[in-house]
Amino acid sequence: MKLATLKNNTPDGRLVLVSKDLARVADVSHLAPTLQYAIEHWPSLESALQDVDRALNNGSLDTALPFDPSAAAAPLPRTWQWLDGSCFLSHGELMQQAFQLEPIDDMERIPLVYQGAGDDFLGPCDDVVLPGDEYGIDFEGEFGVIVDEVPMGTTAEQALDHVRLITLLNDVSLRALGPREMKTGFGFVQAKPTTSFAAVAVTPDELGDAWRDGRIHLPLNVSWNGEWFGHPHAGAMNFGFHELIAHVAMNRRLSAGTVIGSGTVSNHDRSVGSACISERRAIEMIDFGEIRTGFMRFGDRVRISTTLPDGSELFGAIDQRVVAPPAT
Amino acid sequence: MKLATLKNNTPDGRLVLVSKDLARVADVSHLAPTLQYAIEHWPSLESALQDVDRALNNGSLDTALPFDPSAAAAPLPRTWQWLDGSCFLSHGELMQQAFQLEPIDDMERIPLVYQGAGDDFLGPCDDVVLPGDEYGIDFEGEFGVIVDEVPMGTTAEQALDHVRLITLLNDVSLRALGPREMKTGFGFVQAKPTTSFAAVAVTPDELGDAWRDGRIHLPLNVSWNGEWFGHPHAGAMNFGFHELIAHVAMNRRLSAGTVIGSGTVSNHDRSVGSACISERRAIEMIDFGEIRTGFMRFGDRVRISTTLPDGSELFGAIDQRVVAPPAT
Numbered sequence: 001m002k003l004a005t006l007k008n009n010t011p012d013g014r015l016v017l018v019s020k021d022l023a024r025v026a027d028v029s030h031l032a033p034t035l036q037y038a039i040e041h042w043p044s045l046e047s048a049l050q051d052v053d054r055a056l057n058n059g060s061l062d063t064a065l066p067f068d069p070s071a072a073a074a075p076l077p078r079t080w081q082w083l084d085g086s087c088f089l090s091h092g093e094l095m096q097q098a099f100q101l102e103p104i105d106d107m108e109r110i111p112l113v114y115q116g117a118g119d120d121f122l123g124p125c126d127d128v129v130l131p132g133d134e135y136g137i138d139f140e141g142e143f144g145v146i147v148d149e150v151p152m153g154t155t156a157e158q159a160l161d162h163v164r165l166i167t168l169l170n171d172v173s174l175r176a177l178g179p180r181e182m183k184t185g186f187g188f189v190q191a192k193p194t195t196s197f198a199a200v201a202v203t204p205d206e207l208g209d210a211w212r213d214g215r216i217h218l219p220l221n222v223s224w225n226g227e228w229f230g231h232p233h234a235g236a237m238n239f240g241f242h243e244l245i246a247h248v249a250m251n252r253r254l255s256a257g258t259v260i261g262s263g264t265v266s267n268h269d270r271s272v273g274s275a276c277i278s279e280r281r282a283i284e285m286i287d288f289g290e291i292r293t294g295f296m297r298f299g300d301r302v303r304i305s306t307t308l309p310d311g312s313e314l315f316g317a318i319d320q321r322v323v324a325p326p327a328t
Numbered sequence: 329m330k331l332a333t334l335k336n337n338t339p340d341g342r343l344v345l346v347s348k349d350l351a352r353v354a355d356v357s358h359l360a361p362t363l364q365y366a367i368e369h370w371p372s373l374e375s376a377l378q379d380v381d382r383a384l385n386n387g388s389l390d391t392a393l394p395f396d397p398s399a400a401a402a403p404l405p406r407t408w409q410w411l412d413g414s415c416f417l418s419h420g421e422l423m424q425q426a427f428q429l430e431p432i433d434d435m436e437r438i439p440l441v442y443q444g445a446g447d448d449f450l451g452p453c454d455d456v457v458l459p460g461d462e463y464g465i466d467f468e469g470e471f472g473v474i475v476d477e478v479p480m481g482t483t484a485e486q487a488l489d490h491v492r493l494i495t496l497l498n499d500v501s502l503r504a505l506g507p508r509e510m511k512t513g514f515g516f517v518q519a520k521p522t523t524s525f526a527a528v529a530v531t532p533d534e535l536g537d538a539w540r541d542g543r544i545h546l547p548l549n550v551s552w553n554g555e556w557f558g559h560p561h562a563g564a565m566n567f568g569f570h571e572l573i574a575h576v577a578m579n580r581r582l583s584a585g586t587v588i589g590s591g592t593v594s595n596h597d598r599s600v601g602s603a604c605i606s607e608r609r610a611i612e613m614i615d616f617g618e619i620r621t622g623f624m625r626f627g628d629r630v631r632i633s634t635t636l637p638d639g640s641e642l643f644g645a646i647d648q649r650v651v652a653p654p655a656t
Contacts, residue, residue, distance in 0.1 A: 011583075078408055078583065080447030083517065104512050114514040115443040119408030119583035131481055131579050153459055153653065174579065184432050186442040187515015189411065193579045251459050251502065251521045255339075255406065255447035325481065 001053045002200045003165065005035050005073045007123070012036055013073045017049065018200050019056050022316050024064040026056040035076050035201070039148055039164055040256045069316050072199035074121035075167060076146065076257055082118030082195070083248050084142070084171055084261035085111050089238045091266035091279055098282035111239045111247045114187045116171075118259060122196040124316060127323045128172055130193060136175030137296035137322050139224075140264035141275035141304040143216045143234050144169050145241045146201060150254035159245035160214055162254075166207065168198035168220070168315040169261060170304055172322075175278050175295060195261075198304070198315035210308065214240025218314070220265040222275050223303045224296075229280070230273025232265045275304075298324050329381045330528045331493065333363050333401045335451070340364055341401045345377065346528050347384050350644050352392040354384040363404050363529070367476055367492055368584045397644050400527035402449035403495060404474065404585055410446030410523065411576050412470070412499055412589035413439050417566045419594035419607055426610035439567045439575045442515045444499075446587060450524040452644060455651045456500055458521060464503030465624040465650050467552075468592035469603035469632040471544045471562050472497050473569045474529060478582035487573035488542055490582075494535065496526035496548070496643040497589060498632055500650075503606050503623060523589075526632070526643035538636065542568025546642070548593040550603050551631045552624075557608075558601025560593045603632075626652050 002020065005013035012034040016025040031048050032038035038045055055061040086092060089108065096103055104112065122128065130137060146165040154162065171192070178191035210217045217235035222228075239247075244260055265275045274280045281291045296302070305317035330348065333341035340362040344353040359376050360366035366373055383389040414420060417435065424431055432440065450456065458465060474493040482490065499520070506519040538545045545563035550556075567575075572588055593603045602608045609619045624630070633645035 080406055080408065081445050086514070105508065110508075112512055112514050113517050115445060115517055117409050117443060117580060119586070120581050129480070135579075152457070180433065180438075182513025184440055185510030185513065185515065186414070186440050187513065189441050189443055189576055190578050194581075248517055250518050251463075252445060253448050253522075258447065 001049060001203045002206065003035060003038070003075060004199045004201070005075050005077060006071050007073045011078060013077050017053050017056055018067055019064070022067055022200065022313055024056060025067045026052050026061055026064050028052055036257050039146065042148055042164055069199045070125040073123040074197035075165070075199070075201035076259060077121055079118040079121070079257045079259050080255040081258040082116040083113050083258065084116050084263060085113045085239070085244050086263035087111060087237045087239045087244065088263055088266035090236070090268045091264055094266070094279055094282040094286070098285035108238065111244050112263070113244065113248055114192070116188070116192055116195065120194050122194055122320070124197065124199045124318045125320055126196065127321050128194070128196065129323055129325050130174070131325065133296065133298045133322065135177055138173045138175050138277045139222070139296070139302040139304065140171035140173055141220045141222045142169050142171055142261045142264055143167070143220065144259050144261040147245065147254055147256070147258050147260065149256040150245060150249045150258070152249060152251060152253050154246060154249045156242040156246040159242040159249070162245065163204060163241060165201040166204055166211065166216060167201040167259070168304065168306060168318065170196040170302065170318050170320070171261060171264065172196065173276070196318055196320055198318050200315045202314060206314065214242035218306045218308070220275055221305050221307070222273070225301055228273065230275050232267040232272045232275055234262065234265045236267050237262055296322050298322060329377060329531045330534065331363060331366070331403060332527045332529070333403050333405060334399050335401045339406060341405050345381050345384055346395055347392070350395055350528065350641055352384060353395045354380050354389055354392050356380055364407070364585050367474065370476055370492055397527045398453040400453070401451040402525035403493070403527070403529035404587065405449055407446040407449070407585045407587050408583040409586040410444040411441050411586065412444050412591065413441045413567070413572050414591035415439060415565045415567045415572065416591055416594035418564070418596045419592055422594070422607055422610040422614070426613035436566065439572050440591070441572065441576055442520070444516070444520055444523065448522050450522055450648070452525065452527045452646045453648055454524065455649050456522070456524065457651055457653050458502070459653065461624065461626045461650065463505055466501045466503050466605045467550070467624070467630040467632065468499035468501055469548045469550045470497050470499055470589045470592055471495070471548065472587050472589040475573065475582055475584070475586050475588065477584040478573060478577045478586070480577060480579060480581050482574060482577045484570040484574040487570040487577070490573065491532060491569060493529040494532055494539065494544060495529040495587070496632065496634060496646065498524040498630065498646050498648070499589060499592065500524065501604070524646055524648055526646050528643045530642060534642065542570035546634045546636070548603055549633050549635070550601070553629055556601065558603050560595040560600045560603055562590065562593045564595050565590055624650050626650060
């Protein structure tokens with residue numbers, strides 16, 4: 001199933017099912033008003049949602065309406081907990097090599113994760129409003145999972161049973177503010193403003209074989225102002241999502257609806273490009289001894305998407321601009 | 329006004345008003361079912377809540393019931409965003425001196441803040457369940473504020489208008505896990521399990537003169553297994569809450585109900601003791617060249633409270649044990 005949330009002037013929006021071709025939506029608010037509600041009540045809702053989904057996809061649902069991604073919020077417009085990993089080792093290695101950063105102990109053994117702000121996610125076509133474009137505005141193309149309630153102490157072996165949905169996101173980052181916040185040891189606050197999501201979150205079965213080993217074996221396609229930027233493959237994730245979940249649930253319960261991100265997708269093969277600007281800059285530094293690419297400026301647009309092996313769009317694209325605050 | 333949330337088997341509990349002497353409660357769920365709702369609708373609710381509060385405190389409310397702190401959840405049992413500062417410089421200085429940590433640049437000028445998990449707060453008498461007591465279990469006695477919606481770019485001058493409530497909290501920390509997480513630069517995840525709150529959150533006017541300069545000019549009293557541990561004064565906070573709010577709202581909107589903590593209360597005057605074990609250990613290291621105090625063990629109890637100058641309890645006490653998970 002593909003699920004999305006349409007904006008309706010409430011903080012949590014209105015849940016809909018989206019057809020596999022992303023063309024039509026079915027209202028399911030009589031079953032579950034919001035995605036948060038659906039995740040909290042999944043076992044009792046799943047079969048009724050599947051009935052609507054079948055009718056939507058075989059064309060027998062008279063009430064289906066066209067799907068407009070720009071009317072979509074993030075699948076979860078806000079969540080009680082948002083954790084983001086950095087699980088592609090080639091990304092960290094490039095950053096360390098280019099900028100002579102100290103290596104992080106046990107990076108191959110213990111997942112790197114930061115706690116983010118989940119109170120205010122953006123939809124796929126929403127503008128990213130930032131106070132200035134001098135802070136090194138960057139995108140980070142990532143995959144993520146949305147879990148139901150995960151008890152404290154859940155093991156990696158048990159963790160995948162809690163993955164309800166898979167999602168695609170843009171972890172917007174302000175690179176000029178990151179190094180200082182990292183150096184304090186307290187992690188990112190100002191360096192990680194609000195995160196954006198593709199319209200559609202999908203149940204794992206929508207990925208077929210591409211969902212295995214707790215990883216999403218698909219490329220993540222990024223373009224910046226209409227030009228190809230990269231298509232790294234997410235199968236290279238050093239930890240599976242099951243290991244990420246077990247790591248963060250070691251001594252805490254994860255509420256239903258917790259979102260966990262993979263970190264920017266990155267491969268050792270440089271020909272596939274990157275999913276964030278800072279990695280391209282690191283490669284330039286290594287290859288040319290100088291940085292040739294600037295960060296995003298107001299008005300710039302990033303597009304992030306992924307396709308299944310048959311060429312079909314899975315989540316719909318994140319396609320958004322970064323902009324200044326409206327004049328007051 | 330003093331507000332509390334009684335447990336009722338729903339995630340957000342049921343809102344009540346508490347009398348100034350903490351003896352009685354008035355149901356206000358007909359006005360606002362939850363504290364989150366009350367904060368989101370404060371301007372339209374405030375005067376109706378004040379009417380009930382007046383009746384509760386002058387004894388004219390027939391429906392008042394006795395207040396049982398053990399029936400209380402955290403005032404906000406969960407919140408969309410939880411940010412915790414480290415705003416008492418003497419704490420950081422002691423830690424740096426004792427354990428030869430690298431000093432943090434600009435610590436006097438830029439507030440240190442980490443993003444925490446706000447999905448699962450504990451009430452004042454709830455047990456803190458942790459997977460083991462070998463992780464250096466520590467308490468941190470702190471004050472915090474609960475804000476209504478804070479727009480991006482709110483200045484320190486504007487910020488105090490958004491402070492709706494003041495609260496007392498125990499930022500439970502696992503010290504064995506902190507240094508590694510700090511060293512990665514990604515900040516705390518495993519080192520900061522769920523946070524506990526005193527039963528009552530109060531409107532700023534309840535503090536009288538003790539609420540000024542965006543600071544809470546009151547001592548924070550801590551005892552551990554019934555023995556005095558410290559009573560440092562929170563007026564020594566290096567940044568006011570207005571500066572903390574402006575720092576975190578620099579490039580993000582804060583949703584109504586965001587909780588912002590002061591960091592463990594700490595004074596340069598060592599005779600007042602400490603509000604966390606790790607600080608006492610740092611002082612022992614400096615004074616004696618060795619650490620003499622261990623961390624909390626399962627079954628240990630911490631009590632955190634504060635009193636107004638007239639001797640009255642302001643928030644009620646946090647009084648809780650750390651325990652192992654129930655046998656399964």
